[in-house]
Amino acid sequence: MQNGDEREPITPPAGELPTAVSSSQASFRQEVRAWTRDLLLAIGFALVIIVFLYQPVKVEGTSMAPLLSDQERIFINKFVYRFEGIERGDVVVFWYPLDRSKSFIKRVIALPGETVEIRQGRLFVNNRPIAEPYVPEQYADYSDFGPVRVPKDQFFVMGDHRISSNDSRIFGPVARRFIYGRAVFAYWPFEHFGTLSPTNAQNK
Secondary structure (H helix, E strand, O other): OOOOOOOOOOOOOOOOOOHHHHHHHHHHHHHHHHHHHHHHHHHHHHHHHHHHOEEEEEOOOOOOOOOOOOOOEEEEEOOHHHHOOOOOOOEEEEEOOOOOOOEEEEEEEEOOOOEEEEEOOEEEEOOEEEEOOOOOHHHOOOOOEEEEEOOOOEEEEEOOOHHHOOOHHHHOOEEHHHEEEEEEEEEEOHHHOEEOOOOOOEEO
16 A cells, blocks of 8 residues: 555455446346336237237128228227117128128118118118218119118118128128127228228218
8 A cells, every 4th residue: 555545446356346337237137127027018918908809800802892991900899889789880790690600791770670771772761861971872782672670689781882792681680699899990901090980870
C-alpha cells in the first residue's frame, strides 16, 4: 500500500462478478420469466376462446356472395345463441338438414311462426315487403315462392346469391337445434379482414 489516501483497487475473486452486474442479470432473468409466463397465459387464454367460443371455418361456394367468397376463412361464434335469440338478418352456420355431416352458411330470412312469400323476386314476410340491401340486383332471383309458414322452432334461411343458392326454398326451414353458430369475423383473404355484422332486413 502506498502512502496517502490512495488505495489499491480491489479485484473480485475469479469467477465472481461485481454485485451491480449480478443484480442486473438477475433482474433481466426475472423479467424474461415474467414475459414468458404472461405470453404463455395469453396464448392459453386465446386458445380457450377459440376452442370454446369461436371456431374458424372455410366457406365453400358462392351462395353468400358478395358478403362471403369461395374459400374465404371466417370465425363463427358458437355460444352467442345460448344468450341471444336468432334474429332476421343473422348469417348462421348449421347442419344441413338432408345430410348432417355437412354444414351450410346462410342468412336468416324469417322466424318461427312467420309466413314467407317471394313474388317476382321480392321478399314478403307476413305479407309485408322486406328490404334486402345485401342482395345485389345481379344476384337476385325473380321467380315466385310460397307462401309458406315457418314451423315452431325453425327458421327460413336463404343465400344472398339467390340465383345459385341451395336454401330453405329447396330443403325447407332449418330446425333451431341444427343451428350452431353465427358468422362474426372474416380473416382471410386479408382484404376482407373485418367484422361480419348482421344486416337486419327491414320492412319497406
